[in-house]
Amino acid sequence: MGVEYSDELHHLFAAQWAHLTLEQFEDLDGVQQSRIVAAHECRMQIDAIVAYEQMKKAIRESRRG
16 A cells, blocks of 8 residues: 655655755756655655554553553
8 A cells, every 4th residue: 555646746745854945856966866755765664664563562552451
């Protein structure tokens, strides 16, 4: 399961994550843009995994009383 959105929105999210404006991001070369997008995607995946594991732990602990 995944969420899809436009490339422009994808770039905007990655730029904001990197503390850049969309204009600053677009001024970077393709390799730099790709690195920022890849790092942002990795961070999002890590955050999702951590949140999922925290939820599972909370459920286990709530069942114990």
